[in-house]
Every structure is written in structure tokens, then in C-alpha cells.
Amino acid sequence: MNISIIGAGYVGLITGVGFAKLGNKVSIVDLNHDLIQKLNNNQMPFYEPDLEDYIKNPEVAENIFFYSDYESSIDKNTDMVFVCVQTPTDFESGKTDTTYLKNVLVKLNNFNNYEFTICIKSTVNSKLIKNICKEINLEYEKIIFNPEFLREGSALFDFFNPDRIVIGGSDINSLDKCLKLYESFECEKIITDSISSQIIKYLSNTYLAMRLSFVNETFKLVSEFGGNPNQILNAIGKDNRIGNHYFRPSPGWGGSCFPKDVKEVSNFLQNDYQSPLISKIIESNELHMDWFADYLLRSLKDKNLSNIILIGAPFKENTDDMRESPTLKIYDRLANKFQNTFILDLKVKLASDYKLIESIEDLEEDTLYVEMFPDSSNERLELLKEVKKQKNSFVLKMWETS
Numbered sequence: 001m002n003i004s005i006i007g008a009g010y011v012g013l014i015t016g017v018g019f020a021k022l023g024n025k026v027s028i029v030d031l032n033h034d035l036i037q038k039l040n041n042n043q044m045p046f047y048e049p050d051l052e053d054y055i056k057n058p059e060v061a062e063n064i065f066f067y068s069d070y071e072s073s074i075d076k077n078t079d080m081v082f083v084c085v086q087t088p089t090d091f092e093s094g095k096t097d098t099t100y101l102k103n104v105l106v107k108l109n110n111f112n113n114y115e116f117t118i119c120i121k122s123t124v125n126s127k128l129i130k131n132i133c134k135e136i137n138l139e140y141e142k143i144i145f146n147p148e149f150l151r152e153g154s155a156l157f158d159f160f161n162p163d164r165i166v167i168g169g170s171d172i173n174s175l176d177k178c179l180k181l182y183e184s185f186e187c188e189k190i191i192t193d194s195i196s197s198q199i200i201k202y203l204s205n206t207y208l209a210m211r212l213s214f215v216n217e218t219f220k221l222v223s224e225f226g227g228n229p230n231q232i233l234n235a236i237g238k239d240n241r242i243g244n245h246y247f248r249p250s251p252g253w254g255g256s257c258f259p260k261d262v263k264e265v266s267n268f269l270q271n272d273y274q275s276p277l278i279s280k281i282i283e284s285n286e287l288h289m290d291w292f293a294d295y296l297l298r299s300l301k302d303k304n305l306s307n308i309i310l311i312g313a314p315f316k317e318n319t320d321d322m323r324e325s326p327t328l329k330i331y332d333r334l335a336n337k338f339q340n341t342f343i344l345d346l347k348v349k350l351a352s353d354y355k356l357i358e359s360i361e362d363l364e365e366d367t368l369y370v371e372m373f374p375d376s377s378n379e380r381l382e383l384l385k386e387v388k389k390q391k392n393s394f395v396l397k398m399w400e401t402s
């Protein structure tokens with residue numbers, strides 16, 4: 001099939017590479033010229049495991065093209081256009097900012113008499129798309145939705161091995177076309193209406209965030225009570241109805257999706273219905289990060305140390321994405337109260353507003369080192385070896401701390 005992808009971010013680029021590997025002709029459009037230039041020069045705009053190898057693989061390279069204008073990417077032979085632009089929370093209203101999506105739909109609406117199917121991969125309440133369509137006179141019923149569930153850090157694996165594929169809409173031809181594209185995937189394919197398809201995405205993320213917050217609240221309660229949180233969580237997870245997967249305590253959760261998606265679900269619910277559980281998930285996470293910062297300060301005092309060094313700047317392992325990273329949020333909480341707080345990450349470049357440890361030679365003694373997320377890479381193992389050589393220093397990681 002001939003596919004056009006709008007937006008070369010985490011979702012658009014991975015989707016494009018995945019479909020190209022499956023033998024489709026893919027052209028990706030992004031209005032960010034620098035990003036397109038990088039891709040055309042075989043440089044990766046962000047770190048994602050295996051991405052570079054895939055893009056350089058001749059089977060992919062001969063099928064994928066990058067443009068910064070729509071006209072070069074879309075023509076009469078285009079079968080499907082996947083919309084993968086960002087849907088951030090609008091700072092003022094606290095609701096989803098649909099400006100990026102609207103700009104794309106306006107552009108696509110200019111391609112008169114073209115037969116392509118518009119498929120929205122971005123996470124968005126489909127009712128907002130219906131409103132945009134009305135406003136710009138675009139046929140909403142022809143649009144379908146194919147929400148994305150990939151995880152940054154294992155995005156290509158997830159593309160090829162999804163737990164399920166969800167496609168929502170009412171236009172049979174468009175749904176069939178999308179199903180055909182996923183023909184070789186063996187997982188369950190769930191065909192549903194537009195609203196349900198996006199609610200599945202939103203509530204999956206909401207459940208995952210709630211689960212992480214449950215684990216974190218448990219960790220906090222148990223450690224203050226004097227019990228062994230990891231042993232307790234492990235024993236709880238042994239119940240098959242609960243499971244140990246995705247049940248690891250952390251300093252907090254972040255990333256570009258969970259915070260905004262949970263916020264948006266709270267927005268749907270706030271209007272008419274009470275939902276005390278869902279509406280407190282964000283607050284639970286913020287309180288947990290407050291508690292964690294205090295917990296570090298207490299540990300520092302108990303052990304009579306002079307510095308705190310947070311290891312790992314992104315929001316989790318195997319990515320360089322720092323959007324809503326707990327490390328940065330906890331740094332801000334600590335730096336207000338304790339000057340000798342640093343971030344150590346030898347892989348990513350951080351803004352100069354943070355106090356940084358940028359090389360192994362600059363490691364400090366008398367320090368509380370905090371692993372913010374697990375990382376089994378050789379670089380991390382080498383780093384920890386050096387950290388252990390520092391006099392009167394301790395490494396704290398929540399998933400093993402008792």
C-alpha cells in the first residue's frame with residue numbers, strides 16, 4: 001500500500017519504519033525542517049533501540065521517504081494517511097490542545113477528489129475530531145481511528161508484536177483497508193466505533209498509571225510503617241489476578257502520555273459524573289514525588305552525607321525522552337531545599353539550569369546516589385562500579401530498597 005504519515009515523532013517514525021519494513025511505500029511528512037533534514041541525512045532525531053539499524057536497512061530504506069511538505073508526500077496513489085501529531089494538554093484550559101490535529105485536517109481537506117483514508121493514530125477524544133470536521137467541512141464518517149499502544153524504549157518491538165490492534169470507525173471500506181495493512185499480524189484485532197477505540201487507549205493508560213501509583217503508595221506506606229515494601233509487593237503480585245508485571249515501585253511516573261491522558265480522562269468525567277479514584281491519580285503521583293524528595297533528604301541526614309546525585313534524566317530506561325521526567329521534577333523539589341543536588345546522565349544533554357555531573361571523573365564522595373530507573377546497559381554497570389569506589393557513598397534504588 002502507499003501510505004503517508006503525518007508527524008515524524010515517536011509514533012509517526014516508528015509506524016512509518018514498521019510499515020516500510022512490511023513492504024509498503026511510506027512517505028513521512030513533518031513541518032519541522034531540521035528533523036526531516038536529519039532523517040534525510042540518516043541521523044536519528046531521538047534515541048530508540050534498533051531504530052537506526054531499521055532505517056539503514058536496505059529493505060526499509062528503499063520504501064521510506066521524508067518530506068517537509070504535504071504535496072510531495074500525498075498524491076492520487078496514496079491509500080492511507082496516518083495522522084501522528086502531538087496532542088498535548090493546553091496549559092491554560094487543562095484540556096487537550098487539538099491545534100496540531102486541526103492544522104493537519106485542514107491541510108488534508110485541501111486534497112480534493114483524492115481517495116485516501118484518513119486514520120488518526122494520535123490520542124484524542126474522537127468527539128473533538130467530529131467538531132473540527134464540522135468546522136472545516138470535512139466528512140467525519142470517513143475518518144477512522146487506530147490508537148497506538150507502543151512504549152518508548154521498546155517501540156519497534158511493540159510495533160511488530162502488539163498485544164492487540166484497535167481500529168474504530170464506521171466506514172466499512174476504510175476499516176477494511178486498515179485491516180488489510182495489518183493482515184500479517186497475529187494478535188487480536190478489535191474493530192469498534194470511533195469513540196470506543198479512543199476510550200480504550202485513554203483508559204488503558206489510566207489503568208497503567210493507577211497501577212503504578214498504587215505500587216508507589218504501597219511502597220510509601222509500608223516503608224514508613226517499617227515493613228519491607230519490595231517483599232510485600234512481590235508477595236501481592238504472586239496472586240495471578242494481580243501479577244508482578246508492571247508492578248515496580250519508582251520515584252514517580254511521567255512521560256509524554258500518562259500525565260496528559262489521565263488528565264483528559266478526568267476532564268471527560270468531571271463534567272457529569274463523580275470518579276474519585278481516577279480524579280486522584282495525578283495528585284497521588286505528585287504527592288509521591290514530594291514524599292520521595294523528603295525521603296531522600298531524610299536518608300541524607302541519617303547517613304550524614306553531603307550530596308544527592310540523581311542517576312538518569314529521561315522519564316524511564318532506554319529512551320532520551322525527558323518530557324515530564326520524574327528526575328527533573330524531583331530535582332526541582334530537592335534543589336529548593338538542598339543546594340548540592342545534581343543530575344548524572346552520561347547519555348543525554350540537559351539544559352544548563354540543572355546542576356550536572358557530566359563525567360565519571362566528577363563523581364563525588366559522601367554522596368547519596370539515586371538510581372531513578374533500572375538500566376542493565378554496560379554503561380550503567382560501569383558507572384555503578386565507579387560509584388562504589390567513592391568513599392562514604394550509598395546507592396539507593398527503590399525496587400530493591402528495604
Ligand SMILES: NC(=O)c1ccc[n+]([C@@H]2O[C@H](COP(=O)([O-])OP(=O)(O)OC[C@H]3O[C@@H](n4cnc5c(N)ncnc54)[C@H](O)[C@@H]3O)[C@@H](O)[C@H]2O)c1
Nearest residue numbers: 007008009010011030031032085086087100103122123148
Ligand atoms: N510517544 C509515545 O510513546 C506515544 C505512544 C502512544 C500514543 N502516543 C500518542 O501519539 C501522538 C503523537 O505522539 P508523539 O510522542 O509521537 O509526538 P511527538 O511530539 O514526538 O511528534 C509529533 C510530530 O508531529 C509534528 N507535527 C506537528 N504538527 C504537524 C503538522 N501540522 N504537520 C506535520 N507534522 C506536524 C511535530 O513536528 C512532531 O515531530 C500523541 O497523541 C500521543 O499521545 C504517543
